[in-house]
Amino acid sequence: MPDSRASSFLQMIRRSQRGRLKIYLGYGPGVGKTYQMLSEAHRLRADGIDVVVGVVETHGRAATAGLLDGLEILPRRRVEYHGIAVDEMDAGAILTRRPEVVLVDELAHTNVPGSRNAKRYEDVREILAAGIHVIATLNVQHLESLYNTVEELIGVKVRERLPDALVVISLVYTAGYAAPTAETSGRLRRDAVDLARDALRVRPGEAEASGLLGLLLLTEARQSTRLDPAGELVDLATADRTAWDRALIAEGESLATRALQGGIGRFALQAGISGLHDIAPTWESTDWPAIARLYDGLVAVWPSPSARLARLVARGYSPTVGPESARLELDADDGLFDGVLAAQAFAARAEMDVRCGDELAGRADYAEALAREMDAAARRYLQRRLDALG
Numbered sequence: 565m566p567d568s569r570a571s572s573f574l575q576m577i578r579r580s581q582r583g584r585l586k587i588y589l590g591y592g593p594g595v596g597k598t599y600q601m602l603s604e605a606h607r608l609r610a611d612g613i614d615v616v617v618g619v620v621e622t623h624g625r626a627a628t629a630g631l632l633d634g635l636e637i638l639p640r641r642r643v644e645y646h647g648i649a650v651d652e653m654d655a656g657a658i659l660t661r662r663p664e665v666v667l668v669d670e671l672a673h674t675n676v677p678g679s680r681n682a683k684r685y686e687d688v689r690e691i692l693a694a695g696i697h698v699i700a701t702l703n704v705q706h707l708e709s710l711y712n713t714v715e716e717l718i719g720v721k722v723r724e725r726l727p728d729a730l731v732v733i734s735l736v737y738t739a740g741y742a743a744p745t746a747e748t749s750g751r752l753r754r755d756a757v758d759l760a761r762d763a764l765r766v767r768p769g770e771a772e773a774s775g776l777l778g779l780l781l782l783t784e785a786r787q788s789t790r791l792d793p794a795g796e797l798v799d800l801a802t803a804d805r806t807a808w809d810r811a812l813i814a815e816g817e818s819l820a821t822r823a824l825q826g827g828i829g830r831f832a833l834q835a836g837i838s839g840l841h842d843i844a845p846t847w848e849s850t851d852w853p854a855i856a857r858l859y860d861g862l863v864a865v866w867p868s869p870s871a872r873l874a875r876l877v878a879r880g881y882s883p884t885v886g887p888e889s890a891r892l893e894l895d896a897d898d899g900l901f902d903g904v905l906a907a908q909a910f911a912a913r914a915e916m917d918v919r920c921g922d923e924l925a926g927r928a929d930y931a932e933a934l935a936r937e938m939d940a941a942a943r944r945y946l947q948r949r950l951d952a953l954g
Contacts, residue, residue, distance in 0.1 A: 585697075590702075602635070615666075638666075760773075775829060779831055797941050830865055837874075
């Protein structure tokens with residue numbers, strides 16, 4: 565890699581408060597992706613950057629293995645699956661260690677069933693959200709849109725694949741949603757919506773393309789009420805629903821319905837959930853049983869920590885389950901309290917505590933959420949919730 569690109573990534577690391585992802589992309593195995601990644605790690609380390617190895621596969625190549633010398637290698641997590649011991653990357657250890665940069669080989673890798681996330685790229689998403697920069701490797705045949713072409717060219721069926729365009733568009737919107745300035749937020753969100761419209765034009769019959777655009781429009785419809793005049797966070801329960809964009813809701817709801825009729829993929833289900841929130845005239849009239857059922861489906865196809873937590877919140881509001889049972893289910897999902905969503909998990913449990921009549925536990929859980937939350941606006945919101953308990 566040219567030195568200018570290495571210098572640019574170094575400057576990005578030093579400026580950024582959020583994790584950045586850099587990928588060495590190759591057309592196949594053995595082209596030097598891991599070697600270049602390790603070489604860059606040594607350059608960053610020489611510049612005083614705290615770099616660790618999360619997972620690297622040398623595949624017996626001596627030159628590549630030699631580049632591991634001098635780098636800190638985090639222990640892997642050993643998991644037994646069908647009587648076989650498997651060593652997986654330990655995302656929890658990376659989050660605890662909190663290096664500036666972590667190396668992650670083979671981004672499209674499928675984790676052993678029962679792991680924190682189903683896919684390694686989902687682990688990376690958590691790591692990036694925690695403010696840790698990631699350098700990763702990926703082969704083009706693992707991209708969802710290219711695997712058929714690669715299979716035809718080289719005669720190899722690729723089973724581990726990484727969703728590409730639609731996931732990238734959703735990440736652009738998410739980045740805009742969390743952007744620190746209104747200008748940057750608006751630009752990224754608009755760009756994501758435009759890209760989602762382009763994706764649907766290219767793939768007019770694809771349910772997930774309809775679902776993604778529907779999800780973004782339904783989320784965008786509520787954007788104007790996300791903050792109060794003082795710039796403080798407003799939750800969905802107290803948002804002024806009369807200010808929501810009805811045209812966007814109508815278009816988004818139509819797309820969500822079409823998506824759910826065509827499949828039960830991640831974006832179709834998320835769009836359905838968002839649509840049910842948007843069409844409810846009040847918080848109290850929200851169809852929580854239907855939302856909880858959609859979350860059941862979402863967790864089945866996309867068992868990410870955020871989906872698991874949101875499902876439990878929905879079950880807590882559903883009269884068919886309730887806060888007591890949902891709190892027990894939340895306590896049983898230990899992983900939610902360890903990762904990047906720990907603050908949200910404690911806040912969700914605090915809400916369940918209060919609704920169960922246990923304000924003492926609610927105060928304790930809000931305090932735990934505050935101790936783990938890094939975002940200033942979210943901390944102020946949690947403090948207000950805690951203060952309201954007296």
